[in-house]
Amino acid sequence: MAGDARLEVAPQPPRVHAGQVIALRLYDIAYAVDLKRAEALWAARGPRSGGRRGLTGTPPKAMAFGEPPLGLPLGPLPLDLDGARVAAEVTARLYDFGVVALAITVPVADLLWPDFVALTNRLAVALGPGGPWPDLLQRVQVGVAEALEKPTGAPVEEDYLIAVVNRLEEPLSAEALLARLDLVPLLSGETRPLSEGARAELLRQRFSYYPDDLVVLTWDRAFIYEPRQDTDVIDVLEVANAQLLEMRFYDELLDDELPRIYDLVEQARRGANLFAARRYARLARRLYGLVAEVTELTERADNALQVTEDVYLARVYAAAMALFRVPVVSAAVERKLAIIRDTYGALYEEASGSRAELLEIAVLLLIALEVVLSVLRH
Numbered sequence: 001m002a003g004d005a006r007l008e009v010a011p012q013p014p015r016v017h018a019g020q021v022i023a024l025r026l027y028d029i030a031y032a033v034d035l036k037r038a039e040a041l042w043a044a045r046g047p048r049s050g051g052r053r054g055l056t057g058t059p060p061k062a063m064a065f066g067e068p069p070l071g072l073p074l075g076p077l078p079l080d081l082d083g084a085r086v087a088a089e090v091t092a093r094l095y096d097f098g099v100v101a102l103a104i105t106v107p108v109a110d111l112l113w114p115d116f117v118a119l120t121n122r123l124a125v126a127l128g129p130g131g132p133w134p135d136l137l138q139r140v141q142v143g144v145a146e147a148l149e150k151p152t153g154a155p156v157e158e159d160y161l162i163a164v165v166n167r168l169e170e171p172l173s174a175e176a177l178l179a180r181l182d183l184v185p186l187l188s189g190e191t192r193p194l195s196e197g198a199r200a201e202l203l204r205q206r207f208s209y210y211p212d213d214l215v216v217l218t219w220d221r222a223f224i225y226e227p228r229q230d231t232d233v234i235d236v237l238e239v240a241n242a243q244l245l246e247m248r249f250y251d252e253l254l255d256d257e258l259p260r261i262y263d264l265v266e267q268a269r270r271g272a273n274l275f276a277a278r279r280y281a282r283l284a285r286r287l288y289g290l291v292a293e294v295t296e297l298t299e300r301a302d303n304a305l306q307v308t309e310d311v312y313l314a315r316v317y318a319a320a321m322a323l324f325r326v327p328v329v330s331a332a333v334e335r336k337l338a339i340i341r342d343t344y345g346a347l348y349e350e351a352s353g354s355r356a357e358l359l360e361i362a363v364l365l366l367i368a369l370e371v372v373l374s375v376l377r378h
Helices: 035-044 113-126 133-143 174-180 184-188 196-202 232-270 276-302 311-323 326-377
Strands: 015-028 030-033 063-065 070-081 084-094 099-108 148-151 157-168 214-217 221-225 305-307
Touching: 015 113, 015 232, 030 276, 035 070, 070 099, 070 113, 070 133, 084 133, 099 113, 099 133, 099 232, 113 157, 113 184, 157 232, 174 214, 184 196, 184 221, 214 311, 221 232, 232 276, 232 311, 232 326, 276 326, 305 311, 311 326
Parallel strands: 157 221
Antiparallel strands: 015 099, 015 157, 030 148, 063 305, 070 084, 084 099, 214 221
């Protein structure tokens, strides 16, 4: 009939048949961790550790951990999300350069896409600062206390949220997924519509290796579509966050240390006397020790992940490092180390100069003494 009009019905959003939401919180807990000792200590308390595994889907010659982290299972954790009880699983991973990465994982099954987005955003709020994190951190610190070298008092922290879809009700290519699903509310946490510029910026850092996988990165969240359930991208994002955390820790440490160094140098110069060389030498040794310690541990963090042949993971890793501004913070650390090195060099020269002056005075005194003794003899 001419008067008939068929209403177009919007397609129902797809269901997420299998996936997970992972909340990461990383802490700097020590200058270094003896991972073998930590594994033995954890086993002695009862629960078995998760061992020290590398990347699961990438050959070691293509990309590998410099020193594989130690996984520690912390067991189930019930969460209350707006009155609904959600079962989560908690794990921790220890890195030898003093970082622990806590992960709270909520498995997802048979959720419509809007419900998956809502769950992700509710978890982001529920697992913000505070929450269960301090208790989980204390459990790890107590369990491996004897394996921690120079534990830190007030740990610096970083957080990251990863939403993972392993299976949709119908397989989609990466292009079809981007066309069919709106990732912006998930990546931004916003309920109001964003401008086209903001949307484009959120979706700018996206990567695919196969036609049916997708990774989208932002500053504090990531979306991963991975039908093969490969976890390497998750591991790479964790390492990048751990490296950011470590560089931030040393950046803040040097920020606090530099004013103290200036004060100590000023005190040493104001109190110059015959023993100034010894004072300068002590201060120079302290600066040399600080530079050596920070350089060693930052290099260990820099080498946490070694990339050789895996171009795709290398691109994801490089994008995450740039997005998290790790090179910028690392450059700031290097500039401050250069200032301390220069100060050490200046102090060393002043100590050498003071020693030379002291030797000159000693020689003059000996000559004077020789003259006096000669006069007295005659």
